[in-house]
Amino acid sequence: MSWFDVQIFTHALITLLVIMDPPGTIPVFLSLTGRKTKATRLRAARQAVLVSLGVITLFAIGGEAILSYLGIGIPALQGAGGLLLxxxxxxxxxGRGMTEPEAVEDVNIALVPLGxxxxxxxxxxxxxxxFVRQADEDSGSAGYLAVGAAIVAVHFxxxxxxxxxxxxxxxIKDSGILLLAKIAGLLLAAIAVELIANSVKGFISG
Known part of the structure; x- marks a missing residue:
């Protein structure tokens, strides 16, 4: 179909699924919201996904222009994300910060670090x-539509x-949530170190 690039959609969908790892986010999500009420968890899930969708869409539309204007490269972005994680x-x-019941925290964790x-x-x-750059070079509007559809599908x-x-x-109950928190912390630390290492490699090669 000339109005929709299936190849770019498939490639973008699989790549983003691997990178964003929906099942892998569950332990982190539960470690941060497992002791909250069901309504709070549902709200945090909705807010986190909407924040992520907004950020990804923003960078899809003007990512290169934003980074170029601020003089920021991908390695700097990786380093900052790694340090935050x-x-x-x-x-x-x-175990710090896991028993604070304040409502404002529910919103904050949906924004950072979940979203x-x-x-x-x-x-x-x-x-x-x-992918947006590839769509611009290869398919034009059909590629843009495919990338947009892939982004929406991943977030769904x-x-x-x-x-x-x-x-x-x-x-898993409360004891399982505590165990998940430790496992999620270890996994997040590993992801953070990988991001920082990639950032250093990017600075050196760049």
Whole structure:
């Protein structure tokens, strides 16, 4: 179909699914919201996905222009995201900040670190910019539509994973949530170190 580039859609969808890893976000999500009420968890899931969708869409539309205007490269973006995730990982591993019931925290964790940089992280942003550039060179409007559809599809899958994460809570109980927090902290720390390492490699090669 000339109005829709299936190849770019498939490539973008698979790549973003691998990078954003919807099932892999469940342990982190539960470690941060597992002790909240169901309504709070659902709101956090919705807000996190909407924030991620907004950030990815923003960078899809004007990512190269934004980074160029600010003089920021992808390595700097990776380094900043890695440092932020490392701070969150340390909190999870040490148990700090997991028992604070304030409502404002519910909103904050949906924005940071769930919405960004966990979902809309440097990898997803960089991949989106690359796909938009590819669409511009190869397919024009059909490619743009394909990239946009892939972004929406990935975020719908993300929302489904977070929306029904409550099923996991009923199985693992409070002790399981605590264990998940430790595992999620370790995984986040590993992701953070990888981002920082890629940032250093990017600075050196650039």
């Amino acid at each position: 490392l701070l969150i990982a340390l909190d999870l591993l040490t 960004t940089p966990l979902l809309a992280g440097p990898g997803a942003i960089a991949a989106t910019i690359v 899958i993300l929302w489904l994973c977070l929306r029904y994460s409550g099923v996991v809570i009923r199985i």
